[in-house]
Amino acid sequence: MAARKTERLVNLTILLLSSRRYVPRAKIRETVEAYRDLSDENFNRTFERDKDDLRAMGIPVETGSNERFFDDEPGYRIVRTDFELPPCEFTGEEAMVLGLAATVWQQASVADQTRQALAKLRAAGVDPDPSRLRALAPRLSVREAAFDPLREAMIERQTVRFTYKGGQQRTVQPWRLVLRNSNSYLLAFDCDRQAPRIFKLSRIAGAVSRFGPPDSFVPPDNEALGDYAEQLSIKSDFDVVLAIRSERAPALRRRGELEHSPIELPSGFEAYRVRLNQNNAVAEIASYGPDVIVLEPAELRAAVLAHLRGVLAVHGEARELSETGEQR
């Protein structure tokens, strides 16, 4: 049954593609063998469904009439230049990276897309062979369930609605999906707040519903989108001076610059000027324990001490001495 439908759809495609003129319905019914024995009603229903299937696959089935001034029955055709992949040439090196690119996506929904794309390139005479790049294995998968519906809506430029952070209902125009640091984000126009916003996909709960027609908005250009993404990301703009024990806290040390210490430091410590994000600075510094001491500013030093007293309040009440910790 499925094979018969495939055969019918391929034959319909070939017929409409081979004709420069619009092919009238009657002619289609007569020519495609599988339509011939159907009743009128059955033919109409099947043909309508077949046309929809072809269009859903991206095959441009046009409707029109050959006679401009006569109201005859509409015909159908597929314009070859709209159907065919335009000429494209890839160098050997480009074909090689395309071959590697085809192995990147791990989740079936997207992997199928890249495989189909590669099959088309092969059919256009490209020979993607990634074997010279075998020391590289880039793999990508997005775990969040919201990714597939958001990707589709973004491509179709359709507005979506979802529940964010367990409660708020958000209506947004999806502009770009951003994959960074093992996390996925949506850069979108928030219709309720009338402003661009970034949403974390892992905080979208439940279904993403699309509504409204496709092509219902036009995203800003790439430069503006880049600016939005930049504005909405975490910035490091808080200058601090830290004493860091050598070989420790590399993430802070590498970001900083050695500086002459304002006071005498314990042996093995050096002073660094580091730029941090103001909101995260206290927690980040505290995470390194005694390997990092705040030198400046004094307010930050006090805040870190207060934070560490909080650690003691939670974990340190039972024992007065620190020996137990050092036995580990």
Add this chain to the structure above:
Amino acid sequence: MTSQEQVARLLAMVPYLRANPGVGVATAAEAFGITRKQLVADLNVLWMCGLPGGLPDDLIEIDMDAATGEGIIHLSNADYLSRPMRFTADEAVSLLVALQAVAEMTTGPSRAAARSAAEKLSQVTGQQDLIWLSVSTGDDRVRETLAAAIAGHQRVRLTYDGAARGRTTYPEVDPAEIQMRDSIAYLQAWSLERQDWRTYRLDRIVDVVLLEQRGEDHGAAPELPDGWFDNSDGEVTVDLVAEASWVVDYYPARGVVRNPDGSTSVRFAVAEPAWLDALLLRLGDQVLTVTPTGAGEAAAAAARETIERTEILFGAS
């Protein structure tokens, strides 16, 4: 498989077989990501297709005996399908992201090729990068040296800023493969000290020095696991106040329970005790309790030592 999928495949298969006369069934099946059995089934459908008219000459010709016998495909009489279809938007967007991944992982001519291939695809398909990928790949020079060492089977010494232990180490390794998992790039290498495979984040490799020795062959490098690395026996449960529930997005949680009072109980795998200490120090009093009891003692000791050290320098506050 839906009919749509099969139709799309067949419309690509005809020009593919025209462009590759005498191609093997196995090669063709691999190119389309299907089994040989499915490929033969596809050919059987194609064989019934053609320019409609019903006369035998109108149909696509395939030598089915050669296909099922010798495993070689000859297709003719299909001039009307000489080029594949245009890309769908989804195909173009998906492949463009994949090319970004390749460009981020490579250097030099391969990176330039990934960029120019993406540009050509954009032109041909009218699509642009709707999905932005930014990979933590570390330094280009480090990646370049590692790629050369892998190609030349050379041993290297890394300068590595290990996060779990919060300190810099200098492991000697035989590098095997550069892998990327979910926007972070890693080196899979054989550690001489551990005598086992180890995974290093590329953005924490500060320097690579090629050593005199040639590397040994340790077989194929293991694939990175999907999701979080979770190969540790240790486990703790941390109860967090409601404001700290973001933690589960950033750390490898094994299980999460939202409690009726708004707090969250998170189970973490703990490979390195120092990792847990750093987490507890970071979270401060946003932690309510830790189970097993005593798991927070080292963090408390570290907090106490830090306070004392600061007070020695600046006086008690």
